[in-house]
Amino acid sequence: MEVLIADDHDLVRETLAAFLTGQxxxxxxxxxxxxxxxxxIKANGSFDLVLLDYTMPGMNGLEGLHRAMDMNDGKPVAIMSGTAPKSVAQEALDAGAVGFLPKTLPAKSLVNAIRFxxxxxxxxxxxxxxxxxxVEVNPxxxxxxxxEMQVLSGLCRGMSNKEIARELDLQEVTIKLHVKTLTNKLEARNRTHAAMIAKEAGLF
Structure with a gap:
């Protein structure tokens, strides 16, 4: 059985390869x-299984899956990831992947899955x-x-009160009040500081 593993982490590639070869x-x-x-794949001909890391260079989400599937002449292609949620796993399966392997999978299960x-x-x-x-809620x-979150989103995009009011279909005076309240809650000096705090916290 010939398996191709594509992953941009040296340790993952080497560990998987050593373990599978040892079987x-x-x-x-x-x-x-x-x-x-x-x-x-082009040089070798199709593999019995191609295993692709979801976040490695060139993947562009599931575009890479389609590319590899086209190249592998109808033979199985699967996705593995240490971070992708189950929604991505489902999308990959719907797109034609033969499987999805979380990198947390025990070694024995991994070998069984690859044979399968x-x-x-x-x-x-x-x-x-x-x-x-x-689901972690940002503090x-x-x-x-x-x-207030909608107004803060506007501040982060550099919008004026008038622009935010138009976007949210509210009065400008209402936006002004929201800005005042949210800057107080965030202990921000002004609207620019509030936007900075939000961005640094990875909120927007």
């Missing part, structure tokens, strides 16, 4: 980005797909009302 009967080739993966996918079966861990995703967002 016997699996030949592994590794590359660090999508372009090299496509070149390797190379045989043309679809694999995605049930526990991963059914887990409740924790700043907790302090502000929904309307």
């Amino acid at each position: 016997g009967g699996i030949e592994v080739e590794t590359v660090e980005n999508l372009d090299l993966a496509c070149e390797r 996918m190379a045989a043309g079966e679809t694999y995605v861990p049930v526990a991963f797909m059914t887990a409740e995703e924790e 700043i967002a907790k302090k502000l009302s929904e309307r």
Whole structure:
């Protein structure tokens, strides 16, 4: 069985390759980005399984998946990731991937999954797909009302009170009050400082 692993993290590539090769009967080739993966498929001919890291260079979301699928002549292509949520896993499966592997998967499960996918079966861990995703609320967002958040978004985009009022279909005087309230809540000196605090907190 020939497997191509494409991942921009040296340690991930080397660890996976060493582990799979050690199982016997699996030949592994590794590359660090999508372009090299496509070149390797072209030079080698199709692989029994191509495993792509979702966030490596060249992927552009699921565009890279389609490219690799076209190159691999109908043979299985799967996605792996350490950060992508289950919505991305579902999109990948819907787009034709034969599986989605979280990088947290135990080594033994990983080998079983790779054999499974190379045989043309679809694999995605049930526990991963059914887990409740924790939505972290930004500490700043907790302090502000929904309307204040909308006004703050306008401030971050450099809009005037009049422009924000037009966008939200409110009176300019109402926006002025919201700006005053939210700057107080954020302990900001002025509207520019409030926007700076929001941006530094990664809110917008």
